[in-house]
Amino acid sequence: QRSTSSNKITDDELNALILRLQTLLPQLDQSRHGRVSAAKVLNEICSYIRRLQKEVDGLSGRLSQCLDSMDLTGFDAEIVRDLLQ
Amino acid sequence: VKNPSSSLKSRFITRFLGALTKINAEDPISSPSPTRILQLYRRIKVASNKSMAYSVRSRRIWSRAMLSRFRSRRSAFSGRRSSVKTTNCTTINVTINENKTAKGGLDMQTDELRELVPGGEAMDVCNLLDETAHYIKCLTTQVQVMRKIVDFCHISKKSSM
Numbered sequence: 001q002r003s004t005s006s007n008k009i010t011d012d013e014l015n016a017l018i019l020r021l022q023t024l025l026p027q028l029d030q031s032r033h034g035r036v037s038a039a040k041v042l043n044e045i046c047s048y049i050r051r052l053q054k055e056v057d058g059l060s061g062r063l064s065q066c067l068d069s070m071d072l073t074g075f076d077a078e079i080v081r082d083l084l085q
Numbered sequence: 086v087k088n089p090s091s092s093l094k095s096r097f098i099t100r101f102l103g104a105l106t107k108i109n110a111e112d113p114i115s116s117p118s119p120t121r122i123l124q125l126y127r128r129i130k131v132a133s134n135k136s137m138a139y140s141v142r143s144r145r146i147w148s149r150a151m152l153s154r155f156r157s158r159r160s161a162f163s164g165r166r167s168s169v170k171t172t173n174c175t176t177i178n179v180t181i182n183e184n185k186t187a188k189g190g191l192d193m194q195t196d197e198l199r200e201l202v203p204g205g206e207a208m209d210v211c212n213l214l215d216e217t218a219h220y221i222k223c224l225t226t227q228v229q230v231m232r233k234i235v236d237f238c239h240i241s242k243k244s245s246m
Contacts, residue, residue, distance in 0.1 A: 009211050017214035024221055042194035045217060049201045052224040056133055059231040064125035066238035067109050083098050083233050084091065 014038070021045050094226050096140035101230065104132035131155075133231060137223050147216045150204025 018038045022028050025044050028036050108128050135155055141148035195213060199205035202220050205213055 009209075013211060014214075017211065017218075020218055021214060024218060039194050042198060045221070046194075046197045046201055049198075049217075049221060049224065052221065052228060053201075055228045056224065056231065057130060059228065059235060060130035060133060061126045062235050063105070063129050063231065063238070064122050066235065067105065067125060067129070080095070080098055080102070083230060083237075084095055 018042075024048070090222065090226075093140055093223070094230070097137050097226060098230055100136035100139055101133060102234075104136055105129065105234075108132065133227055137227050141219075141223060145216060145219055146208060146212060147203040147205075147220045154203065 015038075018041050022036060022041045025041070025048060028041065028044060108125065134151065138148045138151040138155070143149050143152070195210060198213060198217060199208070202208075202213065202217050205216070208216060
């Protein structure tokens with residue numbers, strides 16, 4: 001059980017959280033790598049977050065260049081539905 | 086049962102497209118100067134992060150931290166210095182170290198993570214790892230949607246040529 005009164009975390013809880021993070025990393029696919037050290041998972045997670053933040057950055061840059069040419073009034077329900085797929 | 090992540094995605098799309106429309110309408114550019122493009126890039130980036138944080142609302146520590154960051158940034162621009170809340174994290178870290186003498190390395194790894202996840206400095210390890218998973222899912226949604234919008238831009242550009 002999780003004790004909420006103290007900062008004590010069980011090993012199982014910690015492992016479960018680390019394992020869940022591992023599933024977010026395709027490069028540490030469990031079927032091939034099995035159990036990976038928590039440190040390695042966290043290291044890869046940090047790299048992954050940086051990569052994603054950088055991508056948001058880059059895409060923002062690209063959007064800034066094509067924003068003027070984009071007919072945003074054309075963004076009707078049809079297109080939103082397409083984006084959702 | 087409606088998939089909660091698809092409604093998060095649709096909320097994000099609606100907000101972000103709304104923000105882009107607003108940015109575009111406020112100052113439609115005919116001949117974009119480099120300064121203008123830089124301004125736009127910054128505004129779009131903020132719009133993207135803000136749209137996601139607002140779509141998550143206050144349900145997550147990281148989104149609350151991000152939203153308060155935006156608010157304090159606004160008040161900073163208006164001349165008021167915003168007080169930065171710092172939690173004494175060393176007490177929390179020391180307690181965890183006592184419990185996990187064999188996992189001393191984990192603390193160093195979480196230090197880096199704390200810097201990357203909004204509000205990470207004040208979270209305990211459990212929350213940090215939980216929030217990280219959600220934050221990553223939201224970032225991937227942002228990237229996915231933004232990519233599609235860029236693709237759409239290029240398609241509509243080509244067709245207008």
